[in-house]
Amino acid sequence: MYxxxxxxxxxYDDFGLNQNEYSANPYLLIDKNNGNVVDALDIHLPVxxxxxxxxxxxxxGKKGNAALTLYxxxxxxxxxxxxxxxxxxxxxxxxxxxxxxxxxxxxxxSIQNSDPKIVISNELVTDKYxxxxxxVFDFEVAKNSRMFPTMNLMYDFNSGQLSEYKLIxxxxxxxxxxxxxxxxxxxxxxxxxxxxxLFEADEAGKVKGDLKQLLKMLDEDDNPVxxxxxxx
Numbered sequence: 001m002y003x004x005x006x007x008x009x010x011x012y013d014d015f016g017l018n019q020n021e022y023s024a025n026p027y028l029l030i031d032k033n034n035g036n037v038v039d040a041l042d043i044h045l046p047v048x049x050x051x052x053x054x055x056x057x058x059x060x061g062k063k064g065n066a067a068l069t070l071y072x073x074x075x076x077x078x079x080x081x082x083x084x085x086x087x088x089x090x091x092x093x094x095x096x097x098x099x100x101x102x103x104x105x106x107x108x109x110s111i112q113n114s115d116p117k118i119v120i121s122n123e124l125v126t127d128k129y130x131x132x133x134x135x136v137f138d139f140e141v142a143k144n145s146r147m148f149p150t151m152n153l154m155y156d157f158n159s160g161q162l163s164e165y166k167l168i169x170x171x172x173x174x175x176x177x178x179x180x181x182x183x184x185x186x187x188x189x190x191x192x193x194x195x196x197x198l199f200e201a202d203e204a205g206k207v208k209g210d211l212k213q214l215l216k217m218l219d220e221d222d223n224p225v226x227x228x229x230x231x232x
Contacts, residue, residue: 002075002082002183005097007032008039010082012075022048027084029099041084042101048088049117055139068147078125079186085122087111092122092130104130105155123152123179124189126231130155131165131179131189152178169193169227171211172201179229187231192224 004010013026026048027041057066076083082095083104090110094102107120117137124131132153141149154165167177172193179189193211199220201207207215214225 002077004029004082010075010095024048026086039099041095041099043084043086043089043093045086045088047112049111049119074121076122076125076181077183083122083125083130085120087119087121092120126187126189128157128231130157167191167229169211171207171209172198173206177227189229189231191227191229193227194224195222196220198225 001012002010008029009032011028011030013023013028024044024046025040026045027043028037029039029041030036031038052067052069054065054067057064074085074087076085078094080097084093084095084101088111090107092104092106094104096102104125111117111119116139119135119137121133121135122130123133132155134151134153136149138149152165152167153162155162167179169177177191177193180191182190184190195218198207198211198215202212202215211225218225
């Protein structure tokens, strides 16, 4: 659910507990005052791909079922616009304040024709780049690792080049970071750093620069550090 404008909310109709029951038109605009549906986006998805699957597992020689849920970033704010990147759709759209749906990019082959299913999700979009995650619904791999194979991709709108990327903090050597789901200003992304892990990394000599100076003013029970990433 997003704050679309002064009068309406943009609502995404997600899957329920019964994955066979879903809407083929999942994007709605509802009135903030009375909750009535006032409009629907012209995005028709007759076959939707669920991010929840059931796999067979074996524990101590006993077979059973386990549910796997892949968290997928699909719809993101982009300044005054929204990006509609439904994993069941081949087209990523930009939704303007005037309710225009403008195609941003189209994937090939179609999600419906890929086997195993290859899902493309959106992490962040700027004027120059769109950051994506490619997830392969490979159930054989998931049986052992309890997760699907993923890859971080960045598409350059100017050059048309698609590259694999890694987001790192130059002052924090402990691990990679990823964009958080948030409504942010145009050309801006955010992520958080866990305080306890930061102090552990600092004791191991893996924190430096401005981040190390910031830690001197914090305690281990403080809130996470919020990092803003700006693109120019």
